[in-house]
Amino acid sequence: MRIHTLAVEQSLASLNTAAAGLSASEAARRLAEYGPNQFEEARQQHLLLRFGREFTHFFAIILWVGAGLSFTAEHFDPGQGMARLGVAIVGVIIINGIFSFWQEYKAERAVAALRQLLPQKVKVLRDAEIVEVVASDLVPGDVVLIEEGDFIAADCRLTEAFGLRVNQSTVTGESLAQTRNTEPSGEESPLHARNTVLAGTSVVSGQARAVVYATGKHTEFGRIAQLTQTAGETSSPLQREIARLSRLVAGLATAMGVVLFLVGQAMGLPPWENMLFAIGIIVANVPEGLLPTVTLSLAMATQRMAKRHALVRHLPAVEALGSTTVICSDKTGTLTENRMSVHQLWIGGAFMPRADLATRAHVVSDHRQLFVNAALCHNLKDVGEEGRQVLRGDPMEIALVDLGRAMAGDLGAHRRVDEIPFDTDRKRMSVLCETPQGRMLYCKGALETVLAGCRQIQFDAGLAPLDPAARTRLLAAQDDMASAGLRVLAFAHRTVPEGQAADEQGMTLAGLIGLEDPPRAEVPEAIARCAAAGIRIIMVTGDHPRTALAIARQIGLVRSERPVVINGGQLRLMSPTQLQLALDAPEILFARVAAEQKMRIVEVLKKKGEIVAVTGDGVNDAPAL
Template sequence: MNVIEETHSPVIVGDPRENMQSLLRDLRARPGGLSAEEAARRRVQYGPNALPTQGGPSWIRALTRQLVHPLALLLWGAAVLAGLSGTPTLAIAIVAVVLLNAALAFWQEQQAERSVEALAAFLPPHARVLRDGHVVELDAVEIVPGDVLLVDEGATVPADARLLDGAVEVDMSALTGESVPVIRTAGETDAVAQLLHVPDAVFRGTLCTGGTGHAVVFATGAATEIGRIATLSHGVERTDSPLERQVRRVAWLIAAVAVGVGLAFLPLGLVAGLSLPAALVFAVGLLVANVPEGLLPTITLALAVGVRSLARAGAVVKRLSAVETLGSTTVICTDKTGTLTANRMQVHQLWTPHADIRDAADIPPGDGHVAALAEALARCTDATLDGEHDTGDPTELALLRFARIHVPARGALRITVHRFDPRLRRMSTVDRGTERREVSGKGAPEAVLPLCRLSDAERATAESVVAQLAGRGLRVLAVAHRPLGDTVPADRDAVERDLRLCGLVGLLDPPRPSVAPAVRTCHRAGLRVHVVTGDSPLTGAAIARSVGIGDDDSAVITGDELAAMTDEQLAGRLQTDGEVVFARSTPEDKLRIADALSRGGEVVAMTGDGVNDAPALRRADIGIAMGKSGTDVAREAATMVLTDDDFATIVRAVEAGRRVYDNVRKFILYIFAHAVPEVVPFLLFALSGGAIPLPLTVLQILAIDLGTETLPALALGREPAEPGLMDRPPRRRSEGVVTRRMLIRAWAVLGPVSAALVLLAFFSVLWRAGWTPGADVGHHTYLQATTATFAGIVACQIGTAFASRTERVSLFTVGLFTNRLLLIGVVFEVVFTAALVYLPPLQAVFGTAALDGWTVALLCTFPPVVWGADELYRWLVRRG
């Protein structure tokens, strides 16, 4: 009988040593756990069970990073040139831009990091403890010294504790670096020099890989061993994601181009007759015009927004870089139970040697044919039924609920348990009943039937029933038992032999309604889905077909068949067999599958929930752990955690990853397109040798790049998914964030059209004032002309922003007004520009002048012309 189920408190096996009694006395603890009132008092006394966080000037490093990235260094150089050219006002303005931009980027990065940290609230670490004699699940931070923990397989130990009963296998590598798990047993002597080697002690942050037990907490928070180490440790430096590294390379390219253009045209300006100060101002203008100041902070914010949107959809992403990786996923390897299915197991059908297959719901309580089967199920389980405190695997809970209908709970005493082994695919227990000791076992039919005493005819009948049940999509378990004498063999093989078959149980876990549509979406998006399950081949294939994964001719590979394959054979099957069902698979098989797919160039998303799934989750490009049914170990190893355990959430995450990556490209296109109309006026001024006045000032460029450009760029990072997003194949792993087609749109379509319109506005003001090339320009006329250039670039920005909203389809397909943030950004642009043009204090700073109605009317035509030109280009591309 399970200790918790019978007494709600641990039974200490054997006589505890005097030092354990002393520990309980010193902690003022008892085996039944603390009372809620006492625990609350100790929480105040000892504080939360949380590791110390590193303080210090990390924000200084983060801010410094913004001041020395390549684009900032370029602006620092421009400020120096401006100072040398005798224009201190311009130098001060550029320095102010660098500082303001760094502050903005720093703030956005901090907000992004806080957003990621805040996601921990979705999945706080939990632990099961005894409070007031009952098992309760608490946030790990609520644990206090004196609490009695339930330590079992798959759980991370939440505090330092000493075992009161039981034995557990613990992975101590987090503290000792040793990869081999150690055994910790209650009541063992602790005559050792170091606390870490005490044979009945378990420590915070270590992983229980087997066994169960109860342990009394003696240290929490910073007082734990790992807390002590954390106090002495330094934080790990933040690393850029692949996307951020790509963008940084683009930034260096931009810097090189800007410096090269400036150096090339500086002597050209001197040859054309410009004075040295004028030539330096010209060079500074080229530098500033080529620097997209808002690029890096906008990307950081877009990734953070993607993380938050995924969290709302049920996918907690643990690092920003995973968002872009999701967008390029090509293969999903998914578990079956709880991911494809609803994880609501119930006994649906069963068979015994004395009766045909029957529906479980039709079997009345007390049926003599199922009594032995129900008795074996009640004993051979780690689950507990306790009203609101039911605990255990969903399959075991379903079996135990069925057993309780047909046999009452008895006071059996468990003597030995051989826990479920994924390689053996079975478990067994030895219990002392009212009359005798008895072995009870359950597991996969192919693992249990060979251990049973059956005639050839009986074995053939059982195997035929297994095929029938599995063919109906049921998970099939064989249940067996046998009496024992007074001696219990220590060897597992000696216990699990000469069994008597009690019957076969078929459990139904129906597919989630959301899975079939999600699988169809995967297929449209060019993603393959492989099922990796521990169930039988028939059951796995039936569930896979029911949700649209594979077909009747799809390959089904068992764990034994996989073990017999070489890595080259496995890779060949994965490349040629379409979607595959891997049945009777072990966690080690998952690792091989992930390796084979990665070597084939696939971007792999792999699900898992168990302790042994951790290596495969780490090896996959995207490791996905289950939030509800997964272990702490799996969640720690994964890149993403599903709060609802639903396969459809994975597909939504892939779609969100694609959308975020597309949006990054959209605002990069938007920023790149503005370089042409900002650079062309300076080139025109230099190439004319000053015969054409400078159409744009550096301060006006700064007002554009930092003022009018920023909000629309951020709004494009929030753009809804473009139609057809999941109807195209995944992007190649080698594809960069900046593509040839993007540069053509930016520098051959949007940029030149905008530059032509901007120059039209500039010259229209001059021509209406009677200006001719080489003639002097009146001061007010010149101010109006440069203001028209400035306002023209802003007007073209509006058209570019709307054009950038789609990469392939027409804007009408998306809708003109579906991005409200962009509309707000456009309104801000117009208001900001009007303020610079019409408010006298700002006119004096930025060298602007009020525009007449005719010029304003001309500028109003620019946005639709720019957007229309790009719309025509995209239409031609679609036709071609």
């Protein structure tokens, strides 16, 4: 039974636990049975074996043979300089092997330093008391306490939730913080269930209690890690070409040596002289300078890339990057900045870009209550960091507060006195504030829920009743903004007279604000340069299809009216042949795809003969990478 489909009581019962958590003795027993909450890393080759591999690849073997033949010739015919040639070849092999190993070893150490993704300590209920344990000691059935700023250490099913929102971009690729509740979910996968929190994600706002149902390699995070470790190493185009050249050189050199030996025999020359001559011909045809030339060229390229903050783990990957024909790119944090910003407003009955507010002072003044609302209605924390105050919490709220403070001016006389917190049923939150104009209620949330409490709307000409025509205009504006990939929030307010209840009724709708995760400034030019170089770019993201398509149009990745958009559910039903044919589309992007599906897309592209590069910054990108 999938735990996210069960009610809270059933979920606890299915794990033989209770809301008060496990006893210390039962937790110890389960830890011995299920093992620590850690990911088993794939067994690495011993350092000496990896070092030795640099001296035993095919081309190095050819050079070893060439050196051996040189020493053999010198032994039987001294004074011909063959010993110096042999020493030079051995020197080339040793220097090249040490240099290649050192380059890759440095990169491996740098990667190892980045592998701290899970929290070290977790608050958990043991024997009905709150204790702090190391994350590796969590077991299925533990009840953990979660609050704003926490990183999740294991896959959990929520049992209590108060305004909880989580950032799942590292695991699912979704750019927006996702609300969470305790209701049973009908989703097929726990990845998108609204009552689960997953290992490797973080809490943006709110508090919760949750029961652990998967630890270590059994979590979604661990499953992705296993996919990453089990993906076999493949040779690069350069490695395949050098192997082919090595076989060709070895065959030609040997053939020439044999032919000339036979010619000498036919001419009646002494067999031993023929043998030494043949050995000399074979050694002369071994390109001992090729190996250090290739290695030094690749090493110089890795140094140039390091200056641009690109870490190359394996030297041949540099040349493979230059041979790329297709780039599969994640969206969140790769093509976009992975931060929220205000892009557009619907204010006074018309759309207005964020950038135009600076030159429209009268609009800002007439609609000041909208900006005061954006500045005050939030759950952010103002914390000290490196000698300055910074906001911590939901990136979307940070963007709104920045806008509100910039436009509303001094709000020192405004003081929050109460709050109606956000919850997933109401889909809105409100704050009650003392202001110079009296006590005010400021509300923000999803348009359909805020509308239910509004009686009038603020236009440029003044207040107007919220009649069916106005509602139709608002809903149409929301659809237009959402189709552009924006996250749309409605803002409303009301005066609360002394002694009156601060309920969310009889409010004035002030306007709509649309937010986005903006594309990186350099991305459109990079896409144009790739297109000019004949490199195809395919967006492969875990985010919503509408958001993915909107960003693709903004950055110039999609230009046609009807590109092919395939979501994870459709991809799951496609055969390898159907996927191969679908990838022939001139413009195609994938949305709502999981980690294993990203890897599948890469594998199918490789079967089509493409040389594939993958870019991404999330855990869900690791298997494809």
